[in-house]
Structure formats: structure tokens, C-alpha cells
Amino acid sequence: MANTLALPLPRAWTPRLILTLLLAPALLWLVALIVLPHMQLALLSFRERVAPHEYEPSLGQYQTFFAEPLYWQVFVRTAVLSVTATALTLLVAFPIAWVITKVARGRASSLLFAICLIPFWVSETVRALGWLILLRESGVLPALLVKLGLTAMPPELLYHDATILTGLVYTSLLFMVVPLVSSLESLDNSLVEAAYDLGASGLAILRHIVIPHAAPGITAGCIVVFMLCLGNYLTPNLLGGKNSQWFTELIYTQFIVRFNWEQGAAFGFLLLGLSTAIVALGLRMSGQRFVDVMRRS
Amino acid sequence: MIASLPRPAWLRAATALYVAAFLVFLFAPLLIVAVFAFNNASYPAPPWRGFTLDWFLGSPTSGRAGLFHDTQLLGSLWTSLIVAIWVTLLSVTVGTANSFLMERYRFRGKQLLSILMLIPLVIPGVILGISILSLSSRVAELLDDLLGLDLDFLRPGLPLVVVGQFSYIATIATLMISARLKRFDLTLEEAALNLGASHAAVLRTITLPYLRPALIGSAAISFLMSFENFNTTLMLVGSDAPLTVMMYGRMREGASPVLNAVSLFLMLASALLALSLMRGGPRTSAGRPGPAST
Structure with a gap:
């Protein structure tokens, strides 16, 4: 327990006292708000009420999850849609990150980057409201489609999976663009020029030079975006309506509506497990460390 | 190309x-x-029927209660403000302490602690919310059984909302302040100490002024993220709804242009915050919001 500063200190016990004082808030925060709550959640998920105020250890909640098709179908659906949303976000964000770092120059580049960040200063609730007004049957886009003569009746654009995906991609873009830009910035232009001079096609340059170089940024962005999609509640709920069937909604229903905390806790752990598994997989595939990825994003 | x-x-x-x-x-x-x-x-949908300020100024008697007369919305705006101020104070204070701890000291378990500090960012906000909810009601139950105490702040309500938001915003504040403290030139402190300054004076006149941009930046980001938080808040909220939860409830009932009015107000407020951050001080990592939707 040594102070790394080679400074003259008034008394021998001072560094230790200061260290204790600095450790206290950190430990209080992490133990009381992260570690203990999750232990309690785990306890909840592994017990069953046998009589009022009497509980027994049980795997009942987890069995219910697998026995009830609705539950695990929603789980799988949430995972699949989140992966799709992550892939789409990467596809949409990559060209923009490329333009920002490699095509636009000087002020235009930093201006475009700044403009890309603006919407994310605005609350997700406001952005969801915008999509609602744009897409619902009486909304702007259906009215426009009718006016252009593309459809006779205004179509309902809300409550489809595609709507949920649009909303998720929209809310996730920032978390993809930022790591992509920072990893593409460090790509030396002369590498691309050399490959071009040697006759490589655009696709070959992308595959052999750009993507390998940007891999850390791509992984970081994908991990963060996937986690955010999986844990999102607001966007699937508002844009998907009753059809959204997002796993976080099941957790909310069990906890807040039905007051079945044991079941809700089990669902929470399943979601946490899925999120952790995918993050670990992503890290392993790209051979990166968790700490570096989090710092980067 | x-x-x-x-x-x-x-x-x-x-x-x-x-x-x-x-x-x-x-x-x-x-x-x-x-x-x-x-x-x-009276419904936010096309066609355009002309310009009005009713959704800001309209009085309840006219049938169009504008934002400035909608006591419910104004109340939730106030609630969000109070919550955000608390979360900001807590996050920046704890974040500063954490930064000094992690950048200036070596101790056993430091590696573990640094990983633990990042964990809140990867836990979905909904789960942060339910885990804190279940622990706090367990503690409330225990205190009630053992001591006969009935503690209101352990039940869903604003204190829990503050704690829940703080639990992950503290990580962001820690990262932002640590990043700047890492680049600090220690010889500045040594010189001041050699010249006879006390430790308190060094902290006050050298280290904290150096950290100022990061402190301001992290305060702004903490405030914004607290103000915009939805997932964690939804799980912990009691009878006083902060703005995001109130807006969500209203949006589900069917939109009214008052929501557009309050949204516009929010947009202007965040734009102001962003602009003042970008103009003030050297560029820090404050230029972008963090994972706002966790």
C-alpha cells in the first residue's frame, strides 16, 4: 500500500488514511449498488415461494422459461433482432465513418462528424416521438406516400419488425460511428494508395487493408450497439407496440405489473447471461481485452 | 476511395x-x-393547419393547455432537474475520488477494482434497475422486521432513481476525469511542494484547476445522461415521474402537441449545453455523450 508519489508527506499514516478515504466511496458504490443487488437478484431467481413468507431453493423460474414457448421465443427473437440491428448499424455507419476520415478534408470532415453527433444529445424519448409522428398511419411519411400516388390508402408503418430495427439503428448509430472514426483515423492513407497503385480493386483494399485495420473499432462498436439494443425498452416498445415482444418488456411485466419478482429476476439473469456471452464471444473473436474495448468506446 | x-x-x-x-x-x-x-x-399530424403558439402558451380554459400551463409536465421537468442535480453531484464527487485512487495509488486488488468499475456500463439499464429495487426492498423488509423501522427512501421513488442512475453514471464520470488526470505532469505538484506549499494548497491551486475542464465536462454529461435516462428510472420510479417517464406515459395514451413543445424545449436546452461545452476550455472527451440509453 504505497503512495506512488515520491513526495515528502507530513506523517507516516497519512497516505494510508487518504487511500482509505478514497477507497470508501468506490467500494460503497460498487458493493452496495452493483455487487449486492445482483447477488440479491440471483437469490430471488433461485427461490420459490411455498407459503406466505416461506421460500425454498428452486430452479422453477428457469424451468418455466424453457417450458413456456412464448418466453424463450421472445428471448431468441430479441437476440436475433439485436444482432440484425447491430449488423445494419455497422453497414449504415461504415460509409459515413469512411467519408468523415478519408474523403472529406479539414473543416468539412470535423463539421460532418460534429453534425453526426448532434441527434444524440437529444433524449431517446424525443427521438422516438419523432419516429411516431413520421411513421404512424396518420403520420407524415404515409401522407407523403399517398400524395406521391404510391399508395391509395396511408399505410401503417408502425408496429413492424422493420420499424423496430429502424428505431434501433437510429439510436445506436453514434456508438458505431465514434469507434469506427477513431479506428479509421489511424489508418495510413499511403497503404490504401500503395494497394491502389499495385492494382488492387476497391473490394480487395477493403478486405485486406481497411477491415483488418479497423477490426478493433468494429468490434468495440458492435459490442456496445448489441448490448444497447438487447437492453433497450423504449424504442421497441413505442415503435413496435403490442407486436414488439422485446425481452426487457417481459422483465418489466413480471417485476412491475405481475409483481412476480422471482420470475422477473430469472429473466433478468438470462438477459445478462446472453449479453455477457455475446460480449465475450466478440472479444474472443477479435482477440481484444474488455478493458481496452470499454475505454475505446 | x-x-x-x-x-x-x-x-x-x-x-x-x-x-x-x-x-x-x-x-x-x-x-x-x-x-x-x-x-x-390538436393532434401532431399532417396536414399543416397554420402556425400557433398554443402548445406553449395556451391556457387550460381554452381547451389547449400549453406547456407553460401544464402543471403535470412542468412538475416532472422539475423532478428531472432535482434528480439530475443529485446524480451529477454524486457522480462527479465519486468520480474524482476514484480517479485519484486509480491514478495515484497502488494497492492490492486494484486490477479487480478497475474491472469492477467498468461493469456498470455493460449491465442493461433495466437490470440495474430491478437489482437495486430488489436489494432495497429486501433491506427495507429486514429493517422493518428487526427494528420496526419503516424507511420510505428504500421504496420505489426519487432517492432510488438517483441511486440507480448514479450506479452507472459514476463509471462515466470516473473514466472522463481519470483520462485527464493521467496526463497530469506530476513535477508541477512536486515543484509547488518544494516551494513550501501545503498539500491542500497544491490540490486547490494546481491539481483541481488542471482538472477543471474534465470536471465541468463530466458534470455536463452526467446531468444530461441522468436527465435522459429511461430504462433504470422506469424500474425505480414511484409516484413522482421524471420527465422521460411522464412523456412515455403520455405517448402511450396518444400524442398531444404539448409533447412536441416540451421536446423542442429539451432540444434547445441540450443544444445550449453542447455549445457551451464545445466553446469553453480545451477539447476534452466531453464532446460527445456516452451510452445514454443503457
Whole structure:
């Protein structure tokens, strides 16, 4: 327990006292708000009420999850849609990150980057409201489609999976663009020029030079975006309506509506497990460390 | 293809088109929200029926209660403000302490602690919410059984909302402040100490002023993220709803242009915050919000 500063200190016990004082808030925060709550959640998920105020250890909640098709179908659906949303976000964000770092120059580049960040200063609730007004049957886009003569009746654009995906991609873009830009910035232009001079096609340059170089940024962005999609509640709920069937909604229903905390806790752990598994997989595939990825994003 | 290489005309056109489409995608929802705050109709939908300020100023008696007369919305705005101030104070204080701890000291378990500090960012907000909810009600139960105490702040309500938001915003504040403290030149402190300054004086006149941009930046980001938080808040909220939860409830009932009005107000407020951050001080990592939707 040594102070790394080679400074003259008034008394021998001072560094230790200061260290204790600095450790206290950190430990209080992490133990009381992260570690203990999750232990309690785990306890909840592994017990069953046998009589009022009497509980027994049980795997009942987890069995219910697998026995009830609705539950695990929603789980799988949430995972699949989140992966799709992550892939789409990467596809949409990559060209923009490329333009920002490699095509636009000087002020235009930093201006475009700044403009890309603006919407994310605005609350997700406001952005969801915008999509609602744009897409619902009486909304702007259906009215426009009718006016252009593309459809006779205004179509309902809300409550489809595609709507949920649009909303998720929209809310996730920032978390993809930022790591992509920072990893593409460090790509030396002369590498691309050399490959071009040697006759490589655009696709070959992308595959052999750009993507390998940007891999850390791509992984970081994908991990963060996937986690955010999986844990999102607001966007699937508002844009998907009753059809959204997002796993976080099941957790909310069990906890807040039905007051079945044991079941809700089990669902929470399943979601946490899925999120952790995918993050670990992503890290392993790209051979990166968790700490570096989090710092980067 | 990069700027220094020849690009065919079609590629230039495609790039320009893509950037334009991307910007429309980004800004259409926000623009729409702003425009319909001024539409003279009781439902935020086309067609355009003329300009009105009713959704800001309208009195309840006219049948159109504008934002400035909607006591419920104003109340939730106030609630959000109070919550955000608490979360900001807590996060920046704890974040500063954490930064000194992690950058200046060596101790056993430091590696573990540094990983633990990042964990809150990877836990979905909904789960942060339910885990804190279940622990606090367990503690409340225990205290009630053992001591006969009935502690209100352990039940769903604003104190729990503050604690829940703080639990992950503290990580962001820690990262932002640590990043700046890491680059601090220790010889400055040594010189001041050699010249006879006390430790308190060094902290006050050298280290903290150096950290100022990061402190301000992290305060702004903490405030913004608290104000915008939805997932964690939804799980912990009691009878006083902060703005995001209130807006969500109203949106589910069917939109009214008052929501557009309050949204426009929020947009202007965040724009102001962003601009003042970008102008003030050297560029820190404050230029962008963190994972706001966790």
C-alpha cells in the first residue's frame, strides 16, 4: 500500500488514511449498488415461494422459461433482432465513418462528424416521438406516400419488425460511428494508395487493408450497439407496440405489473447471461481485452 | 476511395447522395418534432393547419393547455432537474475520488477494482434497475422486521432513481476525469511542494484547476445522461415521474402537441449545453455523450 508519489508527506499514516478515504466511496458504490443487488437478484431467481413468507431453493423460474414457448421465443427473437440491428448499424455507419476520415478534408470532415453527433444529445424519448409522428398511419411519411400516388390508402408503418430495427439503428448509430472514426483515423492513407497503385480493386483494399485495420473499432462498436439494443425498452416498445415482444418488456411485466419478482429476476439473469456471452464471444473473436474495448468506446 | 486517389464521377455522386440521405435520416425525426410543436391542430399530424403558439402558451380554459400551463409536465421537468442535480453531484464527487485512487495509488486488488468499475456500463439499464429495487426492498423488509423501522427512501421513488442512475453514471464520470488526470505532469505538484506549499494548497491551486475542464465536462454529461435516462428510472420510479417517464406515459395514451413543445424545449436546452461545452476550455472527451440509453 504505497503512495506512488515520491513526495515528502507530513506523517507516516497519512497516505494510508487518504487511500482509505478514497477507497470508501468506490467500494460503497460498487458493493452496495452493483455487487449486492445482483447477488440479491440471483437469490430471488433461485427461490420459490411455498407459503406466505416461506421460500425454498428452486430452479422453477428457469424451468418455466424453457417450458413456456412464448418466453424463450421472445428471448431468441430479441437476440436475433439485436444482432440484425447491430449488423445494419455497422453497414449504415461504415460509409459515413469512411467519408468523415478519408474523403472529406479539414473543416468539412470535423463539421460532418460534429453534425453526426448532434441527434444524440437529444433524449431517446424525443427521438422516438419523432419516429411516431413520421411513421404512424396518420403520420407524415404515409401522407407523403399517398400524395406521391404510391399508395391509395396511408399505410401503417408502425408496429413492424422493420420499424423496430429502424428505431434501433437510429439510436445506436453514434456508438458505431465514434469507434469506427477513431479506428479509421489511424489508418495510413499511403497503404490504401500503395494497394491502389499495385492494382488492387476497391473490394480487395477493403478486405485486406481497411477491415483488418479497423477490426478493433468494429468490434468495440458492435459490442456496445448489441448490448444497447438487447437492453433497450423504449424504442421497441413505442415503435413496435403490442407486436414488439422485446425481452426487457417481459422483465418489466413480471417485476412491475405481475409483481412476480422471482420470475422477473430469472429473466433478468438470462438477459445478462446472453449479453455477457455475446460480449465475450466478440472479444474472443477479435482477440481484444474488455478493458481496452470499454475505454475505446 | 480516399480523397487523394482518382474517384470516378458516379462514385462522387453516390457518396454525396449517401451523405445527404444519412443526414435526412438523422434529422428528419427531430425536425418533425420541432415543426409540429407549432401546428394549429390538436393532434401532431399532417396536414399543416397554420402556425400557433398554443402548445406553449395556451391556457387550460381554452381547451389547449400549453406547456407553460401544464402543471403535470412542468412538475416532472422539475423532478428531472432535482434528480439530475443529485446524480451529477454524486457522480462527479465519486468520480474524482476514484480517479485519484486509480491514478495515484497502488494497492492490492486494484486490477479487480478497475474491472469492477467498468461493469456498470455493460449491465442493461433495466437490470440495474430491478437489482437495486430488489436489494432495497429486501433491506427495507429486514429493517422493518428487526427494528420496526419503516424507511420510505428504500421504496420505489426519487432517492432510488438517483441511486440507480448514479450506479452507472459514476463509471462515466470516473473514466472522463481519470483520462485527464493521467496526463497530469506530476513535477508541477512536486515543484509547488518544494516551494513550501501545503498539500491542500497544491490540490486547490494546481491539481483541481488542471482538472477543471474534465470536471465541468463530466458534470455536463452526467446531468444530461441522468436527465435522459429511461430504462433504470422506469424500474425505480414511484409516484413522482421524471420527465422521460411522464412523456412515455403520455405517448402511450396518444400524442398531444404539448409533447412536441416540451421536446423542442429539451432540444434547445441540450443544444445550449453542447455549445457551451464545445466553446469553453480545451477539447476534452466531453464532446460527445456516452451510452445514454443503457
